[in-house]
Amino acid sequence: MISQDLKSLEEKSIYVIREAKIKFPKIAALWSMGKDSTAMLALARKAFLGKVPFPVIHIDNGIDFPETYKFREELAKKWKLDLIVPKSEIKPELSGFACCGANKTVALKKVMKSYGFDALIVSIRRDEHGIRAKERYMSPRDKNFKWDYKDQPAELWDDYSSKLDTKGHIRVHPLLDWNEIDIWNFIKKEKVPMNPLYFARDGHRYRSLGCLHCTVPLKSKVKDINGIIRELETTKIEERSGREQDKEKAYVMQKLRALGYM
Amino acid sequence: MIIKNITLLGHKDHGKSTLIGNLLIQTKSVTPARINEAKKTSKKLGRQFEPGYILDSFSEEREQEMTIDTTRAEMAYKDLAFAFIDVPGHEELIKNMISGASYAEIALLMVSAKKEEGIKDQTKRHLFIAKMLGINKLIIAVNKMDLVGYSEDRFNQIRKELGGFIAKIGFKASNFYFVPVSAYNADNLIKKSGDMSWYKGKPLVELLYEQAKMEDKRKSTAPLRIVIQGAIESGRQTVVGKVISGRVKTGSMVSILPFGYKARIESIVVKGKKAKSAGLSDDVALTFESRVSGNLRGTVVAEGGEAPKLTDKINSLIFVTGGIKKPLKLRINGNEVKCKALEIAEQVDTTTGDANEKKGAEVLNAVRARIVLEKKVPIEDFDEVKELGRFVLYGNNKFAGIGIISP
Numbered sequence: 001m002i003s004q005d006l007k008s009l010e011e012k013s014i015y016v017i018r019e020a021k022i023k024f025p026k027i028a029a030l031w032s033m034g035k036d037s038t039a040m041l042a043l044a045r046k047a048f049l050g051k052v053p054f055p056v057i058h059i060d061n062g063i064d065f066p067e068t069y070k071f072r073e074e075l076a077k078k079w080k081l082d083l084i085v086p087k088s089e090i091k092p093e094l095s096g097f098a099c100c101g102a103n104k105t106v107a108l109k110k111v112m113k114s115y116g117f118d119a120l121i122v123s124i125r126r127d128e129h130g131i132r133a134k135e136r137y138m139s140p141r142d143k144n145f146k147w148d149y150k151d152q153p154a155e156l157w158d159d160y161s162s163k164l165d166t167k168g169h170i171r172v173h174p175l176l177d178w179n180e181i182d183i184w185n186f187i188k189k190e191k192v193p194m195n196p197l198y199f200a201r202d203g204h205r206y207r208s209l210g211c212l213h214c215t216v217p218l219k220s221k222v223k224d225i226n227g228i229i230r231e232l233e234t235t236k237i238e239e240r241s242g243r244e245q246d247k248e249k250a251y252v253m254q255k256l257r258a259l260g261y262m
Numbered sequence: 263m264i265i266k267n268i269t270l271l272g273h274k275d276h277g278k279s280t281l282i283g284n285l286l287i288q289t290k291s292v293t294p295a296r297i298n299e300a301k302k303t304s305k306k307l308g309r310q311f312e313p314g315y316i317l318d319s320f321s322e323e324r325e326q327e328m329t330i331d332t333t334r335a336e337m338a339y340k341d342l343a344f345a346f347i348d349v350p351g352h353e354e355l356i357k358n359m360i361s362g363a364s365y366a367e368i369a370l371l372m373v374s375a376k377k378e379e380g381i382k383d384q385t386k387r388h389l390f391i392a393k394m395l396g397i398n399k400l401i402i403a404v405n406k407m408d409l410v411g412y413s414e415d416r417f418n419q420i421r422k423e424l425g426g427f428i429a430k431i432g433f434k435a436s437n438f439y440f441v442p443v444s445a446y447n448a449d450n451l452i453k454k455s456g457d458m459s460w461y462k463g464k465p466l467v468e469l470l471y472e473q474a475k476m477e478d479k480r481k482s483t484a485p486l487r488i489v490i491q492g493a494i495e496s497g498r499q500t501v502v503g504k505v506i507s508g509r510v511k512t513g514s515m516v517s518i519l520p521f522g523y524k525a526r527i528e529s530i531v532v533k534g535k536k537a538k539s540a541g542l543s544d545d546v547a548l549t550f551e552s553r554v555s556g557n558l559r560g561t562v563v564a565e566g567g568e569a570p571k572l573t574d575k576i577n578s579l580i581f582v583t584g585g586i587k588k589p590l591k592l593r594i595n596g597n598e599v600k601c602k603a604l605e606i607a608e609q610v611d612t613t614t615g616d617a618n619e620k621k622g623a624e625v626l627n628a629v630r631a632r633i634v635l636e637k638k639v640p641i642e643d644f645d646e647v648k649e650l651g652r653f654v655l656y657g658n659n660k661f662a663g664i665g666i667i668s669p
Contacts, residue, residue, distance in 0.1 A: 002291075002336050002343045005264050010533055011504070014545040015491070018502050019596075022492040022559065046534030047502070048494060049547060126334055130317075133333040136361070154357040154583070154661040156364035156395075158489075158504075159593050159654045179336070238295045 001127075001181045001232050006189065009178055013040075014047040016137050016174040017121070019160055021053055024119035024170060028084070030108075031056040033068045033075075033195055034209045036123040039183050040175055041079065042192045044121075054121070055082040059107045062087065068209065071195045078193070086111040109145055112169060119170040127179045128239060131254045135173050136161065143167035147257055180239050181232040188225045199223050208240050263343040265336070266474040269366035269397070271359075271388035274351035276374040277405040281445035282335055282346045283313025285467070288452050291337040292316055313446070317348050332362025339467055342474055346370075353384060353626060357583055357661055360391060368399040368473050370466075373420060375410045375442070381420060383613040386427055387626060390612040393431050394581055394628075394666055396648050399473040400428065400438040403466060407458065408444040414460045417442045430615045439469050484508050485567025486516065487647060488546060489595050492559040501558050502547045506649040508566065510546065511539040516565045518554055519640040520572050525550040560597035562640040562650065570640040570650055576633050580655060580665040581612065586623045587657040592635065592665075594653040600636040607631060623663075630668075641667055 017040075020027055029044070029052075031037045044052045058072060076083045088107030112120065126133040136152055138160040145168075153161045161170060175183075187194060197206045204217035222231050270278040283300070286292045300315035317333050336345050347366055349359040363369070369392045373385050392400070402424065410416045421440045428438055441450055442461050449455035450465045463469070486508030493501050510516070514527050530537045531547040540546045548563070562570055590601040609620040610628040623629050644651030644666040655663040 002265075002338050003263055004343065008265070008543070011543055011545050014533065015504055018491050018494075018545075021494075047545070049500065049531065050534065053494070127336075130333070133335075152358065152361075154654070155361045156654065156664065157649075157652060158595075162598075177334075236293050236295075238293055 001179055001235065003185055003229075003233075004177070004179060004182050006182065006186055009182055010043065010046070010186070012177055013043045013174040015158065016160075016172065017044050017047045019158075020119055020121065020138065020170075020172040020174070021048070023160070023162065024172075026115075026117050027119040027121065027172070028055045028057050028112075028115065028117045029121035030123070031058050031072075031081075031083075032209065033058065033064075033072050034123075035183050035187065035194065035198060036125065036175055036178075038075070038194065039178075039186055039192055040121065040123040041081070042186075042190055043174065045079065052079060052081055055084050055115070057084045057086065057108075057111060057120075059104050059111075060085050060087050061089075061103055061107075065197055065209070067197050068195060071193075075193055084111060084115070105145065117169060119172055121172045121174060123175045124173055125175050125178050125180070125183075131257055132176075135171075135176060137173050137176055139171045139173065141168050141171055145169075147171075149254070149257075181229060184225055184229050184232065188229070194225075198228065263338065263341070265343045265345050266368060267345050267347060267366040268368045268370050268470060268474075269347040269363040269392070270349055270372060271363065271369050271385075271392060272351055272372035273374070273379070273382040273384040273388075276351065276372040276379060276382075276385070277445040278351060278372050279314030279317045279348055280312065281370075281372060281403065281405065281443070281451070282348055283316040284445055284448050285346070285451055286316060286335055286337055287313055288448050289337050289339070289467075291335070332358050334362075339471055342471065344470060344474070351384060351388075356391075356626065359388070360395070360581075360583070360664060363388075363392060363397070364395050366392075366395075366397055368401070368470065369397045370470065371400065371402045372405050372445070373402060373424065374406045375404050375413070375416050375420060376406050377410070379406070381424055385424070386613045389428060389433075390431055390615070390628070391581055391664075393433065394579065394664060396644070396652070396666075398433065398437055399476070400433055401466065401469050401473065402428075402438065402440045403443045403445070404440060405443055405445050407442045407449060407455075408447050412442075412455075412457045414458075417461075427615060437473070439463065439473075441466050441469055484647075486510055486514075486563070486565040487570070487650065488548075488563040489649060490558050490561045490563060491596055494547070498549055499553050500547050500549055501554075502545070503563070505540055505542055505544045505546060507542065507647060509539050509541045510548070510563070510565070514565055516563045517569060518558075519562045519564055519570055520638050521554075521556050521561070522572075523554070525552065525554050527551075560595050560639070562595070564640075570642050570647075572638045572640055574635040574638045576635070576641060576667050577669065578631055578633060578653075578665040578667055579610070579628055580623075580631055580663045581628045582623045582625050582663045584625065584660050584662040585657050586655070586662055587660075589658065590662070591656045592633065592653045593656065594639060594641070595650065597639050599639060601633050602636055603634040605632045605634075643667055643669055 086107045088103045124132045136155045200220045205220040206217045304311045347362045349362040443450045484507040487506045488503045490503040528549045528551045532540045606621045607630045608617045642650040651667040653665045
C-alpha cells in the first residue's frame with residue numbers, strides 16, 4: 001500500500017471541510033468511532049482552530065463493541081463534541097445487506113430530517129471499495145437519500161456542488177484521497193486518540209470496525225501504530241475483508257450506497 | 263511519497279481502463295483479491311479476462327464494457343507514486359471526464375492503431391480539454407499494436423497526423439511523446455517489447471516518470487495571492503483560505519480585493535498550528551490587526567506584483583458542455599456571479615483547433631466570448647495565475663461549460 005504525502009492530503013481535506021461548513025451551515029458529520037471518522041474530526045479541529053464546528057452523529061444500534069462506547073464517551077468529553085446518538089433497531093431476522101440498509105440508513109434518514117441537516121460529512125476513502133472510488137468530494141442525495149451515480153454533477157478545480165434539490169442533502173467526503181495507511185501515518189503524527197480494538201489482543205485485531213454481528217477480526221500480533229503501518233505496507237488482504245455486508249454478492253455496495261448507505 | 267496525478271484520455275474502447283488495469287497487475291499494485299474478483303466477473307459474463315474490470319466497478323460498467331464515471335488507482339514507481347485517473351470516453355459523459363481530468367498534471371492519451379478505430383473526434387477533443395484544464399505534459403500511447411502486426415508505418419502515420427494537432431493547440435514539443443503499446447499484452451508498458459524493436463524510445467512508465475520529475479515552473483518568489491473561502495467564528499474575526507502563490511508573513515500589509523483596502527496580518531495558523539509565514543498550497547487561517555468588513559468569500563488577499571485585475575468584463579475561451587441559457591452564472595474562486603451578457607465572437611472547432619464565424623454555442627465545441635458580469639471580481643490571465651484565470655459556467659443551474667480567461 002502506498003503512503004502518500006500527508007501535507008497535500010491534509011491541505012485538500014481541510015479545504016473541503018472548510019468549504020462544506022461555509023457553504024452548508026446546517027452540516028453534521030457521521031462518527032463511527034472508527035479510525036477514519038476520528039481522523040476526520042482531528043482534521044476538522046485543525047481547520048477550525050481546535051474546535052469541531054458541527055454536530056457529530058453516531059447511529060447506535062446497541063450492538064457496537066463495549067470498547068467503542070467507552071471510546072465515544074472519552075473523546076466526546078475531551079474534544080467537547082456536540083454528539084447526537086439516534087438509536088436504530090436491529091431486526092433479528094435481517095442480516096448483512098438488508099440489516100445495514102434497514103438499520104443504519106433508516107435511522108440516519110430520521111435524524112437528518114428531525115434536525116434539518118442539509119449536508120453530511122462521511123469519512124469514506126476511494127481505496128476502500130471500487131464503488132466508493134467513484135464518489136465526488138461533494139455529492140448530492142435526493143430526498144429519499146438516493147445517489148444518482150449515473151448522473152453525478154461536474155466537480156473540478158476547487159468548485160464543488162451547491163445544493164440543487166432543496167429536499168435532499170449533500171454528502172461531503174473530505175477523506176476521499178486518503179489510503180488506509182495514510183490514516184495511520186496521520187494518527188501517529190498527530191497523536192490522535194484511537195479505539196483500542198485496532199490493536200491486537202489474544203492474537204487478533206480489527207482492521208475495519210462495524211458492529212458486533214458483522215465484523216470479524218484478523219490474525220495479528222500488532223500492538224501499536226508503528227506495527228499497523230508496517231503490516232499495511234506489505235499486506236495483500238483487503239481492508240474490508242472482515243466486513244460481511246460487502247461480500248454477499250456482486251454489486252452489493254453499489255446497491256447499499258445508491259439507497260443511502262455510507 | 264509524492265503522488266503525481268495522471269489522467270487517461272481518449273475515445274471509448276481505445277483501451278484506457280485496460281491499460282491502467284494491466285499496469286496495476288504488472289507492477290503488483292492491486293491485491294490478488296481484486297484481480298480474482300475481476301477474473302470471476304469476466305467468467306460470469308462469459309468473456310476473456312479483462313484487466314479493466316479492476317477499475318470499472320459499477321455493474322453497468324462491466325456489463326456494457328464502458329467506464330461511466332471517473333475513478334483513481336495508484337501505483338508506486340521508483341521514488342514516486344502515480345495516481346491514474348480513469349475517465350469515460352463516451353461523448354455524453356464529458357462532464358465526468360472533465361471532473362476527473364481536472365485534478366491531473368499529466369495526461370496519457372490512448373489512441374487505437376486499428377484501421378477502423380484510429381484518431382477520432384473524441385481523441386482530439388480530449389486533448390483540447392486537457393490544454394484548457396492547464397495540463398501541459400502529455401504522453402500518447404498508440405494502443406492495440408498487436409492487432410496491426412506491430413506495424414511501424416501505422417505508428418508513424420498516427421504520430422504524424424496527431425502530432426500536428428497537438429502542436430497547433432499549444433503543447434510544447436518537449437512536453438509530448440508517442441509510444442507504441444499493447445495494453446492487453448503489456449507490450450512497452452513496463453518493459454520494452456521484443457515485437458517492436460524498431461521503437462527506439464522508452465517504455466510507457468519511464469516516459470511518465472520523466473515527465474513527472476520535471477518541476478513546475480511556478481516559483482515561490484511570485485507575488486502573494488490567497489483565495490479566501492470565508493470567515494469563521496472564533497470570537498475574533500478569522501478568515502480561511504489557500505495560498506495559491508507567493509508567501510504570506512505576519513506583519514505584512516496586504517490588499518483585500520475586490521474591496522481594495524489594506525490590512526496588516528496579525529496572525530497565521532497553518533494546519534492548526536501558529537506560524538510566522540505560509541507558502542504555496544498551505545491552508546491558512548488569518549487574523550488582521552483591525553477588523554475588515556464586507557462578505558469575504560471569494561476575495562483575494564494580495565501583496566506585491568501587479569495586483570489582480572478588478573473587472574466586470576472578461577474575454578474568455580469556453581468549452582461548451584451544456585445549454586448557455588439564462589440565468590447564466592459564472593463560478594470563480596467561490597464567487598457565484600450572474601452574467602449580464604455573453605457575446606460570442608467566434609466558435610472554435612475542438613477537433614481541428616480552427617475558428618469559424620459561427621455565433622452559436624454548440625455542445626462539445628468551444629467559443630471565444632466576451633462576458634459582462636453583474637459585479638467586479640479579481641481575476642488574472644490563465645497563463646499567469648491559473649487559479650484566478652478559470653471559471654465554471656452554469657446555465658439555468660446546469661453545468662454549461664468551463665472557461666479560461668485570455669487577454
